[in-house]
Amino acid sequence: MIRRRGLPALLLLLLPPLLTAAPAAQAAAPAATRAPPIGASSTAASGAVAKPDIFTVSERRVPDEKAVFATVESRNVVPARTRIGGTVTALSVQDGDDVAAGQQIASVHDEKLQLQITALDAQIAGLRSSLAQADIDLARANALAHSGAVSREQLDHARTAVQVATSALNARIAQRAVAVQQQAEGAVLAPIAGRVLTVPVTDGTVVLAGDPVATVAEQHFVLRLLIPERHALHLKAGDTVRLDGKELGETGAAFGRITLVYPQITAGQVRADATAPGIGTYFVGERIRVWVPAGERRTIVVPSGFVFTRFGQDYARLRRPDGRVADVPVQRGLPLPTPAMPDGLQILAGLTAGDVLVRP
Numbered sequence: 001m002i003r004r005r006g007l008p009a010l011l012l013l014l015l016p017p018l019l020t021a022a023p024a025a026q027a028a029a030p031a032a033t034r035a036p037p038i039g040a041s042s043t044a045a046s047g048a049v050a051k052p053d054i055f056t057v058s059e060r061r062v063p064d065e066k067a068v069f070a071t072v073e074s075r076n077v078v079p080a081r082t083r084i085g086g087t088v089t090a091l092s093v094q095d096g097d098d099v100a101a102g103q104q105i106a107s108v109h110d111e112k113l114q115l116q117i118t119a120l121d122a123q124i125a126g127l128r129s130s131l132a133q134a135d136i137d138l139a140r141a142n143a144l145a146h147s148g149a150v151s152r153e154q155l156d157h158a159r160t161a162v163q164v165a166t167s168a169l170n171a172r173i174a175q176r177a178v179a180v181q182q183q184a185e186g187a188v189l190a191p192i193a194g195r196v197l198t199v200p201v202t203d204g205t206v207v208l209a210g211d212p213v214a215t216v217a218e219q220h221f222v223l224r225l226l227i228p229e230r231h232a233l234h235l236k237a238g239d240t241v242r243l244d245g246k247e248l249g250e251t252g253a254a255f256g257r258i259t260l261v262y263p264q265i266t267a268g269q270v271r272a273d274a275t276a277p278g279i280g281t282y283f284v285g286e287r288i289r290v291w292v293p294a295g296e297r298r299t300i301v302v303p304s305g306f307v308f309t310r311f312g313q314d315y316a317r318l319r320r321p322d323g324r325v326a327d328v329p330v331q332r333g334l335p336l337p338t339p340a341m342p343d344g345l346q347i348l349a350g351l352t353a354g355d356v357l358v359r360p
Contacts, residue, residue, distance in 0.1 A: 053359035054319070055306055057351050062301060062336055063293035065242065070225045070290045072279055074217035078192050081212050083185040086110035088205045093214055095199055099190040106201075106213050108186040113179055120176040127172055131165035138162050194219045197284060217284055223256060223274040231294040232270035235261055241274050242291040242337065253337035254278065256290075301336050304345040306357045316351060317358045325358055 086108040093105045141158040144150040198215040201207065223243075227235065235258065243254040256276030264271075274290070307316050307330060315327040330350030337344050351357075 053305075055302060055357045055359075057300055057302060057347075057353055057355040057357060059298050059300055059353050061296050061298055062338070062346075063240075064295040064297050065291040065336075066227075066231045066294045067289060067291050068225055068227055068231075069287045070223035070274065072221055072284055072286045072288065073224045074194065074284060075220050075222055075273075076192065076218040077197065078216055078218070079212035080105060080188055080190055080214045080216055081210050082108050082188055082207050083209060084108055084110055084113075084182055085208045086186060086206070088201050088203055088207055088213065091199070091201065091203050091213070093196050093199060095196055097196045098219075099193065099196060099216060101190060101193045103190045104187045105190055105196075106188040108188060108207060110183070110186065113183045113186075116179045117176060117183070120172055120179060124169065124172045124176065127165060127169040131162070131169055134158070134162040134165045188213045190214075190216055192216055192218050195284070221279050221284070222259070223276060223279060223288060223290060225272045225274060225290060225292065226269045227272060227292060229265050229268050229270055231292065232261070232272070234295055235270070235272060235292065237261055239293050240339070241276075241293070243276055244289045253335075253342060255339050258292075299333075299336075300347040300351055300353070301338075301341065301344045302347055302351070302357060303341060304335070304343040306359055307332060307345060307347075308360045316347075317360050318351075319356045319358050 087110075088106055089109050090107040091105070093099060099105060138158040138161070141150055141155045145152070145155045194216045196214050197217050199213070200215075201211075201213050207213070223241075225241075237258050237260060239258045241256045241258060243256060245254045254276060256274045258272055258274050260273040262271040262273075272292075279288075302316070307314055309315070310327075314330050314332050316330045317325055318328045319325050328350055331348040333346030333348045335344065336346045
């Protein structure tokens with residue numbers, strides 16, 4: 001009986017501490033095993049909160065663009081002409097070659113020039129002999145004139161003979177220089193630096209003075225636009241034009257600038273020149289699609305990254321004044337890239353000026 005009474009008494013002594021320790025252990029265990037909120041572990045570990053990109057919507061004036069075709073052309077296309085007649089030899093260029101200004105691209109050979117030089121050399125040798133003999137005669141006449149053996153008239157004749165021989169020799173030397181220069185002018189030189197477009201001759205072709213051997217396009221290529229006159233009313237030098245970047249081998253849009261607007265209207269079209277980077281590698285005469293400004297209008301343009309599509313409907317993520325974010329449907333228009341916003345997209349409906357967009 002003593003043992004039966006002692007066991008309940010012992011349990012009564014140990015039960016209160018166990019009851020007080022169990023709630024504390026149960027409260028500590030969930031705190032240690034509770035999972036953090038989704039997306040909060042990496043933020044808390046790094047200590048930095050990534051701020052979403054925002055864009056404030058505003059109306060802006062954009063050019064009312066019209067698509068036209070431009071042709072890649074050179075500002076100057078100059079023929080490389082021969083300066084003498086003869087036979088073409090040593091033709092060193094072909095279509096598409098790049099040449100520098102003054103580079104020799106061919107030679108024209110005329111056999112008659114070499115024969116003339118040979119004949120003039122023989123004449124010059126004879127005149128030098130005549131001049132030497134005239135100098136000897138003049139020296140003899142001077143010696144005899146002191147002793148009175150010759151008259152004054154004979155002395156004057158000797159001096160005149162020396163002057164005539166000298167003038168004749170100088171004339172033949174000048175004629176030879178002309179023939180040598182003509183022979184040197186057989187080299188056909190590139191008039192400007194650029195690209196060879198056509199070579200209408202071959203080695204052995206007989207040409208006359210002034211015939212073209214090659215046609216060279218100046219390296220500074222331009223886009224030559226033909227714009228309907230109703231679209232060219234507001235066009236002026238310095239305006240920005242947009243090109244199809246895919247045709248230039250680029251991923252986005254490319255931009256150029258109007259350099260010259262011709263004042264004459266031909267067949268209802270205005271001609272203009274524009275420059276753009278990367279057109280120097282094009283074929284001369286190739287056509288490129290270009291958008292030119294034909295006025296201005298007000299519209300809403302946002303970066304295309306702020307618009308996304310869900311189940312066939314376009315949305316933009318809008319931040320409310322109270323800080324909440326909501327997806328609102330929008331109606332997108334045509335792309336309107338600009339140098340300041342290469343991925344610009346026109347919004348026709350769904351947004352108003354002052355809205356704040358959050359990048360999705």
